[in-house]
Amino acid sequence: MQAVLYVCHGSRLAKACEEAIAFVEQCKMSTDFPIQEICFIELAxxxxxxxxxICVKKGATSIIVIPILLLAAGHVKQDIPEAIQKARQRYPFLQILLDEPFGIHEKMVSIIIERMMESAVSLHERAxxxxxxxxxxxPDTKSxxxxxxxxxxxxxxxxxxxxxxxxxxxxSLEDALQAAKQSSYQTIFVVPYLLFTGVLMKKIEQRLRSLTSSDQQWVLCGYLGYHPxxxxxxxxKLQKYSQLTIGV
Known part of the structure; x- marks a missing residue:
């Protein structure tokens, strides 16, 4: 039996985990795989x-692992594969396929633009x-x-x-903010390239509060979130797998 395992990052903040769970529940409704579960890399x-x-106990013989992550960094290249390898040793009969994170995609850029538009501040030549x-x-993350x-x-x-x-x-955030502050740009749109709220989002908010007294306009946009x-x-991704014969 085929299963899908959605792998989210996890957070100490309950709201962040709730956002992830709500998103996965929506994803579940878009496909007819018989077993669909959620798990977290850390902190949850x-x-x-x-x-x-859980998937195996429900009868899975094949699992498609979908990372709900932005980019292919350490979690995708090390943590998730290591967990999969251990699972293969524990369940020799189990086929496990690991997909890619969201990565570089036009839709990711469209989300950024939408978050900027939500600020109601228009782009101009000095922004x-x-x-x-x-x-x-x-290094792939930076690239x-x-x-x-x-x-x-x-x-x-x-x-x-x-x-x-x-x-x-x-x-770093500090260096980039200083560079922007010393520039001639009148409006600086700060866009958190993050999936969920949490400690990192609060760090950005706190740092920007100290810049509001300058002559420049600092516009903190919303984080990406679990956009449609x-x-x-x-x-x-799942349609691609549904066209294949996976498992037994």
Missing amino acids: DPDIATGIE MILLVARGSSD AMKTIAGMLQQKTNVSRVDVCFLAAAAP FLKELIKE
Whole structure:
């Protein structure tokens, strides 16, 4: 029997986990796979091992693992594969297929633009955009964000789109904000490239509050959230698998 295991990041903040669960429940309604479960990489239960165990107990012989993650960094390249390898040793009969995170996609850029439009502040020639990503020591994360920034710049015709990171990569949020503050741009759109609210979002909010007294206009946009476009991307992924003969 075929199963889908949605792997979310997890958070200490209950609201963040609730957002993830609500999104997965919506995804479940878009496909007819008989077994569909959710698990978390860290900071919430069930973990990946337990998620796989639940699927097996429900009769799964094949599991499609869908990372509900933005980019392919350490979690996708190390943590999830390690959990899958352990599961394969525990359940030799079980076929497990790991899909990709959302990655670089036009729909991700469209979400950014929508979040900026929600601010009700118009783009103009003296405006710039600062994308704030979680960050990773994996160089692919920095490369992907640079590509997304380029796509965003092309779609908006804004003369400057910068990227910064909250951890493990440069430039840091602090350095990027200082650079923007010293620039000639009148309006700075700060867009958190995050799926959910939490400690990192609060960090951005706190830092921006100290800049509101300057002559520049600082516009903090909403985080990406579990936008309907993401549900469409998940549906596309699962349709691809439904056309295959998976499992026994």
